Amino acid sequence: MDLSFSPAQTAARETAARIAQQVLAPAAEDLDRTGRFPRDALAAIAKVGLLGVNVPRALGGLEAGVVAYSLVVTELAKACAATTVAVCVSNMVAEVIASFGTEQQVRTHVPRLVSGAYTVGAFALSEPGAGSDPGSMRTQARWDGSGWVIDGTKAWITSGTDAGLFVVWARTRPGQGTRGISCFLVPAQTPGLTVGRPERKMGLRGSTTTMLSFDGCRVPQEALLGEEGKGFRVAMMALDGGRIGIASQALGIGLAALEVATAHARKRRQFGRPIADFQTVQWRLADMATNLEAARLLALQAASRKEAGLSFTREASMAKLFASERAVEACNLALDVLGARGYRRDGGPVERYFRDVRVTTIYEGTSEVQRIVLSRQIARRFGGGA
């Protein structure tokens, strides 16, 4: 057992903390108000390698590993959760292509993702009628003799307005459940692909979320990522890894809320003393800190298992479930500590944290989906029952 960080992990975290403080934090409130996509911040993030934290150096990445990725995401999320989710998804797109892509696909796309030439990458898995149950997707890709023609509608696409490359899942064999699904790499300007208007959301407003319409969208054979009909495996790998990212993001938002609440509790005086002197406030801070520490260890454990090549589905689901739910709770408790001031949009960032964090129990697999995953893992790990 060694719970310390390597120099490379510490360096990645420090880089992220610096960018978070210098670039993300000053812009966060404005992004939230305007719903503007954080192109400048993402360019700065790409410049220091943080769009390819777990991508080989030969492809432009940091090659710092999954633990470093988790640390980076947490640091960025402390400052701006909206920018962070674009970073998370783009990192996972680069990783997935690096893992499943042909040499040609890897060489074409990964350096552009990591350098920021694509701005960011995006996943297109969900559909209006296929959320927690992606196997029920209806988007189709059919081979017309010289290429794949994609038709259908994708929903909840993070960074939809600005992503340069989409990883798109579509059914290539109708009616075969999760087995008939394939995965395609579709650049943003491909004819037949239309990006919808950004959704109006409760939080994470600096992250655009759009629909994608595919209307006779033709891509060549080389766009197929992985084997035809085996795209669901790619999705599952992306989601497992993505859950480490979202756990780390939720943790970052929760830690930011804890810090703001604590600073406020020390400064704010009532009944002649700082409210931090009252146990009702101390208890809230203690519970936030305890749960966030557990969340941190769960996320790092999942990350270190992935990094070591061990199974990590169970650990990633636990980390995502626990970190997101406890981070939502932490932001709620922080609001208690700040009182009416925290409820105001001009009263500091906790009001935004509260809105931003709420999605972490929903996307990348809802809490309910995590519990389904865990139930299956429980059944699998301990054999067939009585």
Next chain:
Amino acid sequence: MNFHLSEEDRLLVEGVREFCEREIVPHAAAWDEQGAMPADLPRRLAELGLLGLELPEEVGGVGLSAVAGVAVVAELGRACAALSLSVSAHNTLVAGFLRRAGDPAQRRAFLPALAEGRMLGAFALSEAGAGTDARSIETVARRAADGFVLSGRKQTITHATVAGLYLVVARLEQADGPLAVFAVEADRPGIHADRVATLGMCACDVGDVLFDGVALPKSALVGDPAEAWEHLKAVLDRGRMNVAAMATGLVEASFVAARDYARQRRQFGRPIADYQAIQWKLADMATALEAARLLVYHAAWAHDRGARTREAAARAKVFAAEAAVRAANDAIQIHGGYGYTREYPVERYLRDARLCGLGEGTNDAMRIVLGRGIARRFGAA
């Protein structure tokens, strides 16, 4: 970074688990009913090294790290929480304090006897008026011609009536004197111990001990009173990790019992494990178990590195203690009416788990530690 036990520690923990499955688990319910463990158990535990877990080998110990130590305590907690409470008090509080603060003669006199199970240790700190506020102790040791005379009443002491050695925390000389710790052999005249009945942990001997003018030699004083409080805090921090570890053992026991029951119990034509209402509880238990374990290991790992562990221990303890109560409660719920009967172990798990949020610092005391720590860390007003 890696979260694994070393191969050596893993094998050791497996050995403890096998021992428990063979020699402890089948008897845990009966011991709970009887309110006692067999008299020859300490000898058997000592043969396995369980009574000198972290003591150095030269005094008969096994020389484990804290990480391995908490892993062992968690295994015992899973099998029989009362046993883990007993082993933990003996090892961490009594042997741990003597090793830390004792002089060479005291270490020679007591540590091998503790490790070999010739005497069980009892840590006599709490009093009627001194619980969470441990410094309000009223027991006094007055200086006499050739030593001290110890007078006071200690309450809710683990191993009260079976201990061979008490470590007694007392005021030196007068009611507002410095705290000092004394090693008191149980056969000294003037000691009266009574067993008390408890909600859970029933197999573990717990009681009140009256020290009625007990004459002690000068050599009974352990360590310099000026350092006693620091030593006590350090030992209690390590003790909290053990309570947290036994709580994780209880979470695991509750989880396993509930999972196995849910698989074989059929209602509406299918195992109740097929229903999401049950699956959700099991998934949350498994997640809480993992989180609690990581907090415990993190605290122990920090301890092994010589880092400050005040808050890490408090976090682990409050989290694991609350998780243990919740898991046992959910396990009873999954068992339905059967869970409320003594035919199944889960009602015992709930009674046992309830101690984890009280002993060696209540959940509220842990939150005092944590609340203060956080306020300190995040800068001044």
